[in-house]
Amino acid sequence: MTTTRIWTAALVVIGDEILSGxxxxxxxAQIALWLNIQGIRLAEVRVVPDVxxxxxxxxxxxxxxxDYLFTTGGIGPTHDDITVDAIAAALGVGxxxxxxxxxxxxxxxxxxxxxxxxxxxxxxxxDGAELIPNRMSGAPGIRHGNIFIMAGVPHITAGMLDALTxxxxxxxxxxxxxxxxxxxxxxxxELLGDTEKAHEGCQIGSYPFFRHGQVGSNFxxxxxxxxxxxxxxxxxxxxxxxxxxxxxxxxx
Amino acid sequence: MTTTRIWTAALVVIGDEILSGxxxxxxxAQIALWLNIQGIRLAEVRVVPDVxxxxxxxxxxxxxxxDYLFTTGGIGPTHDDITVDAIAAALGVGxxxxxxxxxxxxxxxxxxxxxxxxxxxxxxxxDGAELIPNRMSGAPGIRHGNIFIMAGVPHITAGMLDALTxxxxxxxxxxxxxxxxxxxxxxxxELLGDTEKAHEGCQIGSYPFFRHGQVGSNFxxxxxxxxxxxxxxxxxxxxxxxxxxxxxxxxx
Numbered sequence: 001m002t003t004t005r006i007w008t009a010a011l012v013v014i015g016d017e018i019l020s021g022x023x024x025x026x027x028x029a030q031i032a033l034w035l036n037i038q039g040i041r042l043a044e045v046r047v048v049p050d051v052x053x054x055x056x057x058x059x060x061x062x063x064x065x066x067d068y069l070f071t072t073g074g075i076g077p078t079h080d081d082i083t084v085d086a087i088a089a090a091l092g093v094g095x096x097x098x099x100x101x102x103x104x105x106x107x108x109x110x111x112x113x114x115x116x117x118x119x120x121x122x123x124x125x126x127d128g129a130e131l132i133p134n135r136m137s138g139a140p141g142i143r144h145g146n147i148f149i150m151a152g153v154p155h156i157t158a159g160m161l162d163a164l165t166x167x168x169x170x171x172x173x174x175x176x177x178x179x180x181x182x183x184x185x186x187x188x189x190e191l192l193g194d195t196e197k198a199h200e201g202c203q204i205g206s207y208p209f210f211r212h213g214q215v216g217s218n219f220x221x222x223x224x225x226x227x228x229x230x231x232x233x234x235x236x237x238x239x240x241x242x243x244x245x246x247x248x249x250x251x252x
Numbered sequence: 253m254t255t256t257r258i259w260t261a262a263l264v265v266i267g268d269e270i271l272s273g274x275x276x277x278x279x280x281a282q283i284a285l286w287l288n289i290q291g292i293r294l295a296e297v298r299v300v301p302d303v304x305x306x307x308x309x310x311x312x313x314x315x316x317x318x319d320y321l322f323t324t325g326g327i328g329p330t331h332d333d334i335t336v337d338a339i340a341a342a343l344g345v346g347x348x349x350x351x352x353x354x355x356x357x358x359x360x361x362x363x364x365x366x367x368x369x370x371x372x373x374x375x376x377x378x379d380g381a382e383l384i385p386n387r388m389s390g391a392p393g394i395r396h397g398n399i400f401i402m403a404g405v406p407h408i409t410a411g412m413l414d415a416l417t418x419x420x421x422x423x424x425x426x427x428x429x430x431x432x433x434x435x436x437x438x439x440x441x442e443l444l445g446d447t448e449k450a451h452e453g454c455q456i457g458s459y460p461f462f463r464h465g466q467v468g469s470n471f472x473x474x475x476x477x478x479x480x481x482x483x484x485x486x487x488x489x490x491x492x493x494x495x496x497x498x499x500x501x502x503x504x
Contacts, residue, residue, distance in 0.1 A: 016457055019294045020426070021284030022472060023459070025277070028299065032273030042271045044306065047280065047297035050457075054296065077438035078458040079445035109438075118441030153460065174272070186329035186361075189370030193331035205268055205302075206330040207275070208405065220274060 007170045008043040009035050010062035014073040014083050015152055016050050026154040027072045034161045039170025040068060050074060055086035063090075063147055068168065073152030075139065077118040083149060084142070088126035091144065098125045101140050108138030133163040172224035177233045180252030183245045184208065185217040191239050192219065199232035201225050209252075218251040259422045260295040261287050262314035266325040266335050267404055268302050278406040279324045286413045291422025292320060302326060307338035315342075315399060320420065325404030327391065329370040335401060336394070340378035343396065350377045353392050360390025385415040424476035429485045432504030435497045436460065437469040443491050444471065451484035453477055461504075470503040 011031055017023040025047070032042040043066055048054040055071075063069040074083030088095045101123035109115045122139035125131075132141030132148065134156060141160040142149040148164070150157045185192070185206045196204045202223040209216055219236060223229040237247035263283055269275040277299070284294040295318055300306040307323075315321040326335030340347045353375035361367045374391035377383075384393030384400065386408060393412040394401040400416070402409045437444070437458045448456045454475040461468055471488060475481040489499035 013297075016455070016474075017459060017472070018280065019284055019297065020428070020472075020474070021281045021288065021294070022428075024281050028270065029273045029276050032271055036273065042273070043301065045265075045271065045297075045299035049295065076458065076460065078441045079448060080455070080457050112436070113439060116438065116441075119438040121441070122438075176272070176274075184364070186368065186371045186374075187365060189330045189368075189373070196331060203268070203332070205332050206328065207269060208328065220269070220272075222268075222272070 005171050007040045007068075008066045009040050009068040009070060010043055010066040011045045012055065012058045012062065012069065012071045013045065013047040014050065014055055014071055014086075015047070016080075018047050018073075019049055027150075027152070027157055030154060030158065031070055031072070031150075031161065034165075035170075036173050038165070038168050039173045040168065041174060050080050050082055052082055052086045052089060055083065056090040059087055059090040059147070066146075068146050068148065070148045070150060072150045072157055075122065075142070075149060075151060077121045077139075081121070084124050084126060087144070087147065087149060091126055091147075093127040095124050096127045097123050098129065098131060098140075098142075101125065101131055104131075104140060105138045132160050135159050135163070174222050174224055175226055175229050176220055176222045177229055177249075178251030179219045179221070179233060179236050179240070180216065180248040180250070181219070181240055181245050182214055182216045182252070183240070184215045188240065188243065188245065191243065192236075195232065195236045195239055199223075199228060199235065201228045202232040204232070204236070211252075216252050220251075257423050259292045259320075260318045261292050261320040261322060262295055262318040263297045264307065264310045264314065264321070264323045265297065265299040266302065266307055266323055266338075267299070268332075270299050270325075271301055279402075279404070279409055282406060282410065283322055283324070283402075283413065286417075287422075288425050290417070290420050291425045292420065293426060302332050302334055304334055304338045304341060307335065308342040311339055311342040311399070318398075320398050320400065322400045322402060324402045324409055327374065327394070327401060327403060329373045329391075333373070336376050336378060339396070339399060339401060343378055343399075345379040347376050348379045349375050350381065350383060350392075350394075353377065353383055356383075356392060357390045384412050387411050387415070426474050426476055427478055427481050428472055428474045429481055429501075430503030431471045431473070431485060431488050431492070432468065432500040432502070433471070433492050433497050434466055434468045434504070435492070436467045440492065440495065440497065443495065444488075447484065447488045447491055451475075451480060451487065453480045454484040456484070456488070463504075468504050472503075 129144040240247040381396040492499040
């Protein structure tokens with residue numbers, strides 16, 4: 001029974017800069033790939049503005065129906081950084097200064113102009129929280145129960161994920177294999193659906209492209225079971241070859 | 253009164269490939285920028301898997317509270333393309349073959365191996381829908397009331413947005429100006445918050461970075477009123493200069 005349980009996470013991306021189109025988000029893909037290595041499936045993502053009610057709604061809906069909830073963005077020292085207050089409100093707890101975070105910020109800013117009220121804002125956490133180490137800058141990430149509050153700047157987020165690696169309980173990672181083919185997906189759509197149906201526990205995604213004047217597709221097979229995955233990949237390759245289209249293992 | 257109404261849109265990104273981290277989404281930023289030119293604000297985004305209930309929930313929640321709803325992904329010919337069925341279910345209508353879409357697909361595939369059942373799947377629409385022209389390939393986008401069903405492949409989405417340009421009612425575009433400064437945002441956080449408070453109708457976002465061994469920040473001021481925007485930018489520039497930090501108009 002335990003082997004079939006799927007562990008899920010949701011992600012709330014907090015930031016007007018993503019919704020305005022100014023900044024291209026990179027945290028969805030980064031966190032998705034990292035989660036999968038932990039055996040956790042990214043099940044849903046919401047991008048919300050820097051508005052407390054929007055953050056509270058997303059956090060409370062998603063934390064209730066997933067094993068883990070991650071947020072990115074809004075934990076800096078400026079007036080538009082409202083994530084900690086919003087999450088405290090969502091949890092119905094107060095905001096406190098975390099003594100370790102305060103000490104870390106004092107140390108970090110000692111040689112950088114000294115601590116200020118604004119900088120000390122980054123030591124504020126929802127009451128009851130622990131810290132997630134941040135080796136890139138002075139401000140830590142924050143963990144409160146199943147909620148993980150991360151930075152918005154991707155390389156700082158990466159450092160925080162690194163600190164969490166191997167600490168979250170997960171299940172089987174979702175494995176994948178890609179078969180590429182210089183064929184329009186519409187030409188072999190039926191074959192694709194039939195192959196998926198014949199291989200329980202495998203999903204096949206079809207991703208068409210157009211390169212150098214030629215249409216092609218990558219078929220991504222996903223399963224938590226390596227044998228099922230390999231069987232499905234072999235069957236799909238054979239089926240494509242049988243109708244005259246070379247299957248390229250690893251994708252194009 | 254009409255000048256102050258804010259028109260909003262939401263976006264539902266449909267696709268296991270985004271949630272698995274395999275594909276980096278590009279449609280959020282592309283659609284956000286396009287919407288702003290139409291005078292429409294992207295208010296929220298959800299990324300959901302290729303699962304009907306997840307699509308139905310997101311579509312019904314977001315279309316009710318925004319002027320427009322866009323979706324991307326899942327409108328191709330293969331078994332994993334379930335967007336049309338899911339949106340029809342969300343609307344409580346049937347799925348029909350759209351005669352113009354069928355004719356366009358017949359024409360498009362005439363020189364490409366002929367029409368097939370799988371290819372004809374791309375002519376299926378929720379009953380009552382109109383088409384959105386697609387000049388890149390045979391399959392059109394779909395409009396049903398305030399819902400716009402778009403392709404997932406970014407350059408095809410771009411062609412569909414092009415076809416919609418100038419056809420949607422909007423309000424005032426959100427204007428922006430960026431002031432860059434080689435300063436840590438934590439150093440001038442108070443100045444930033446005070447400047448925003450003193451300029452009604454303006455929001456200031458603070459986006460720190462670290463380049464060539466130096467910390468800096470871009471401050472993005474947003475407003476629908478050009479005069480208010482310029483006044484706020486001038487005040488922020490003067491305030492930064494006054495504390496010894498050169499303000500760089502246009503950002504760094």
